[in-house]
Amino acid sequence: MFLRQSSRSLRQASRCFSRPPIAGPATAVYPSRRFHDTRPLLVVKPVVLADIGEGIVECEVIQWFVEPGARVEEFSPLCEVQSDKASVEITSRFSGVVKKLYYETGEMAKVGxxxxDIDIDGDAKKEDLGALSGAPPSGSEESPQSSALDAEMTRAEGMAEAPSQITNMPQQSPGAVEASKPKGKCAMLATPAVRHLIxxxxxxxADIDGTGKDGRVLKEDIYRYVKQRDFGAANMDASSPAPPPAPQAAPVSRQAPASTPGAxxxxxxxxxxxQLQMFKSMTRSLTIPHFLYADxxxxxxxxxxxxxLNRVLSQSNQQPQTPDAPQVEKLSYLPFIIKAVSMALYQYPILNARVDADPANSDVRGKPSLVMRSQHNIxxxxxxxxxxxxxVIKDVGSRNILSIAAELARLQKLAHAGRLSAADMxxxxxxxxxxxxxxxTYVSPVIVEREVSIxxxxxxxxxxxxxxxxxxxKKHVTNFSWSADHRVVDGATMAxxxxxxxxxxxxxxxxxxxxR
Known part of the structure; x- marks a missing residue:
């Protein structure tokens, strides 16, 4: 009895799994049952702009180091962007050939x-691309399921490429193509203000001769170039023959009113x-209730x-210095003031805190909280x-006067060159x-967001x-003006x-x- 039931089950299973062959011209091909398809490997990889700052959603493309068709290696620089007043260099995640640039120089790129687009396979042939994406070789017959899947993938790729094809339809003029190319060393040395003026x-x-250090183009060079260009165009118009006089039209009853002088x-x-980043930051800062304290x-x-100290410093600079020693030529008053502020923060740490009013981070009662911070980043x-x-000068509490002065000089040099990184800000x-x-003599400073004093x-x-x-x-007197967040800091604490x-x-x- 057991053997008869087992043989009957085996015959039923064989009938269920056996499928009639599909008659073909030469051979019979059995259709395969494809329960799951893995994601095809794509050769062209889009590089996503990562988050480079706190709450930054867009940044300006300052310059491109590559162009379509250029070969790039992993970690090689692609472009330089400016976001939240800091310049950041974006590097490549892949090795391959650049296929497409989504933004031109000066446009705002979106984070995320x-x-x-980078072709990680380089100059791949059609057969290699098909093998990499999982497509069957030419000449072999495909199953109905694979044909339908490939057709669906082709329609999806066509829909994804449609916007880029529409965008790329207008032909660029030679001037636009030339403007999209890197300008060389002069463009890399130009400050953001100069690039905006250009x-x-x-x-x-590239047509301007820079008179700054290392050939840097200054604003005066731009104005001089524009003046010479306009002057040359005016001379060409004066030397060209005058056009024949046009026939006078019939007198018109109503005449245009003359422009009022000095309008x-x-x-x-x-x-x-x-300016846009300052507009956003100061708009958020003015939601903080300020109070002013001067002394x-x-x-x-x-x-x-x-x-x-400057006399001693000038004598020590004439002697050989160790590479690790901070290089300071002259001390200003600012490092002493910064150190004095750090010493006061040890006694009144509330001035080094920040207010967290986000309901998601509040306690069980839904009230705002005060976040205390250990380091003095001034x-x-x-x-x-x-x-x-x-x-920002990081961890001022663990620095001495010379270390603060050296870091301050480094940040000032980078700031004037427009090369501050996101970590510096x-x-x-x-x-x-x-x-x-x-x-x-007097100033009423505005508190920076995520701080309680300035x-x-x-x-x-x-x-x-x-x-x-x-x-x-005779005394040397200076006015100190403090602004504090009156939601958490009272006047007595500030005083x-x-x-x-x-x-x-x-x-x-x-x-x-x-x-320390």
Whole structure:
């Protein structure tokens, strides 16, 4: 009985799995049952623009280092972008041949979107591409299921390539093709402000002779080139024969009103990338309730200490230096002030914190929280050719005066050259703005987002004052203006912290006892 049931089950199973052959001209091919198809390997890989900053959704393409048809290797530079006032160099993830650039120089690239296509197989032949994508070789018969799948894939690829084909239909003019090519060393050395001016005036940077360092093109060079170009065009128009006079038309009853002399004219100018980032950042910052606290600080002792240290520093620079020692030619007052602010933050860590009002990060009661931070990352506002930039000096608490001065000099050099990286601009906890370096005695600084305090430094001035004996002496006085977030910082806390900074600056020898 058991053997008869087993043989009956085997015969039923064989009938279920056996399928009639499909008659063909030469041979019979049995259709295969394809339960699952793996994803075909694509040769052209789109490179996605990764997130290069905190909350940044777009960035401007400054220049391309490659062009379609160029061979690239892994980790080789592709382009340079500017985002949130910082220049970042994007490298390749693959080795292959560049097939397509999605953005031109000066356009805004979206974070998370493809900005370049790279053929990882290089100059692949049609047979190789078919083998790589899983397609059967030519001459062999395909099953109905594979034919339908390939047709579906072909329709999907056609739909994906349709937008790019529509975009690439207009032929580019020779001038546009020439403008999309890299401009060489002069374009790499130009600052963002110069590149923006070149774009506004529609000139080619390769035609301009730079007078700056290492052939750098300056704004004066651009204005001089445009003036000469317009002057030459005017001379050509004057030397050309005048056109024959046109026949006079019949008199018109209504005449156009004459323009009023001195009439007001308005010209719409788009914001630069730096101005746009400042617009967004300051708009968010003004949602913070500010309060201002100002104080006068006597710099007389610091002036004497700085003079002595610079004398010692000039003598030590004439001797051989070790490679690891910070290279500082001259000390300014700013490193001492930055160190004094860091010393005050140890006593009042609330000024180094940030407010987190995101409901997703709040406690169970749904209330905002205060995030305390251990390191003192002090941002320094700098005036550069491209606008106001705020690079950050990291971990000021563990640095001495020379280390702070060396890092400050490095950031100033990169900021004026427009070469600050995203890491140099991120992570600030407190900001110091030295407006007195340009001019102005008083300032009401605006708190940077994700911070609760900022210090504005006014111009130093010499004033007469009375000493302890009643005699009139000369003193160097500077105004310190503090702005704080009144949601978490009260006036008394701010006044006590400002007093610590004032006492350290007026008696700079105190810094020696608190070196770390």
């Amino acid at each position: 979107k493809a900005f370049i 774009k506004e005036l529609s000139v080619d940077i 007001q004219t308005e010209t719409r100018v788009p914001l630069t990338n730096t 006068e600080v006597d710099f007389s002792s610091l002036v004497e200490l700085r003079t002595r 941002g320094v506002a700098m005036d550069t050719p491209s606008g106001l930039l705020v690079p 991120q992570g600030g906890t407190v900001t110091v703005s030295n407006i007195g370096n340009i001019g102005g 210090l504005g430094i006014g111009r130093m001035r010499t004033v007469p004052a009375f000493d302890e004996s009643g005699a009139v002496v 006590r912290a400002a007093e610590v900074v004032r006492r350290v600056v007026e008696e700079p020898d105190v810094m020696v006892m608190h070196l």
